[in-house]
Amino acid sequence: MPDSKKTTADVRPTENDAVRGGRFVGFVLFSLLGIAVFSALGIWQLERRVWKLALIDRVEHRVHAPPVAAPGPAAWPSINRANDEYRAVRVTGRFANDRETLVEATTERGMGYWVMTPLKSDEGFTVLINRGFVPFDRRNPATRAAGQFGGETTVTGLIRMTEPKGTLLRSNDPMANRWYSRDVEAIATARGLKTVAPYFIDADATANPGGLPVGGLTVISFYNHHLLYAVTWFGLALMLAAALFRFVREPRGGLKE
Secondary structure, eight states, X not given: OOOOOOOHHHHHHHHHXXXXXXXXXXXXXXXXXXXXXXXXXXXXXXXXXXXXXXXXXXHHHHHHSOOEEOOOGGGGGGOOHHHHTTOEEEEEEEEOGGXXXXXXXXXXXXXXXXXXXXXXXXXXXXXXXXXXXXXXXXXXXXXXXXXOOOXXXXXXXXXXXOOOSBOSSOBOBGGGTBOSSOOHHHHHHHTTOOSEEEEEXXXXXXXXXXXXXXXXXXXXXXXXXXXXHHHHHHHHHHHHHHHHHHHHHSGGGGXXX
């Protein structure tokens, strides 16, 4: 009578084949998933690049367009970074020099402060004006008295959006009068201002009496490495596809017993 019992040697090849087959399928599925993910990330970066280039084009148009009236209270609910930042505007009014705020700044002229001064517009609202840069040794308004004029003036500049709370490493401290970002709401509260625009205006390079503050130092720069990122993701997808092709072409799917 034939022996119906299977030996270990009879079973092992079948088990090894099953294990190898499972590994083969697993590796193929994992590779296909990786290729799909890397490709999707590459496509996303290309889409981001198109969006960024369009944004840069819009901003360039805003910066060089003739200035329009600074938006009043009726327009404030619709003001946003995407549609309004760096728009050239003009506003007429009087500075409240006794309520200026100094915000630490690093510029092409070195380190110092942005001079943020409220301007009460002829339309009845208040807008913070970044009048420009002063070095540390000109912190005291008395050292730049010529620029502290109080008559009616017209300011031309660019709309900038509020910078809430502070910087990555340092938070604004209104109680100690230490400011590291141009937080419109916090500055308005600290200075007791009412009906304040939700944006501020970077003044243009028109010279102030006495030469300070120095305006026109707005830096317009957009991080745009999306093409490099796209090439990186697509490169990873191609490398993984090449590895998968080599794997399935080898005997037994490149799997050893």
